[in-house]
Amino acid sequence: MKTMLTFAFVAILGVPAYAEERPPIEAVPVSEASITVSPKGSAHPGKQWLTRMIKIKNTSGQDFFVSGGSLNHVFIQVYTLDPKSGEWISRELLYCGFGAGQHLVKADSAFTARVSLPIELSERPFVIEFTRYSDAHDQKGKITRTLRLSMMSSHKERISQRTE
Numbered sequence: 001m002k003t004m005l006t007f008a009f010v011a012i013l014g015v016p017a018y019a020e021e022r023p024p025i026e027a028v029p030v031s032e033a034s035i036t037v038s039p040k041g042s043a044h045p046g047k048q049w050l051t052r053m054i055k056i057k058n059t060s061g062q063d064f065f066v067s068g069g070s071l072n073h074v075f076i077q078v079y080t081l082d083p084k085s086g087e088w089i090s091r092e093l094l095y096c097g098f099g100a101g102q103h104l105v106k107a108d109s110a111f112t113a114r115v116s117l118p119i120e121l122s123e124r125p126f127v128i129e130f131t132r133y134s135d136a137h138d139q140k141g142k143i144t145r146t147l148r149l150s151m152m153s154s155h156k157e158r159i160s161q162r163t164e
Contacts (some may be wrong), residue, residue, distance in 0.1 A: 024060035026145035050122035057110040065102040065133040071111035080124040
């Protein structure tokens, strides 16, 4: 009887009966945002970007693998939040294909991701998505997405002055 009352009370309050699963990763900026400019001969010569390094820590309690050139050049997808539609819009697949392979991310260790957004999108929240693999032979993997991140920092005023 106590069990039935407990579940009824939980359902009425809208509280999940079981604790949520711990997220498999944590992502935090590890550098201030800086301005980069696309070089001549690139797809967007002279275009200004806001760039920031993000540390992604494995909090899953288990080792996993990621694909990329190294742990500092992992294949990631960046999405920004469209303020009008409220949808996440894919911006770019960021990767370095040279020497690509599977790289071990031990439990409680981290890797870094470099995110660059065009200046005009730099105030929008963004997320990073990547695939984590259970072992080096896993072909499917699990899509993993960070919580919302931001290019803006305590130095937002200084950044906006530099871009004018």
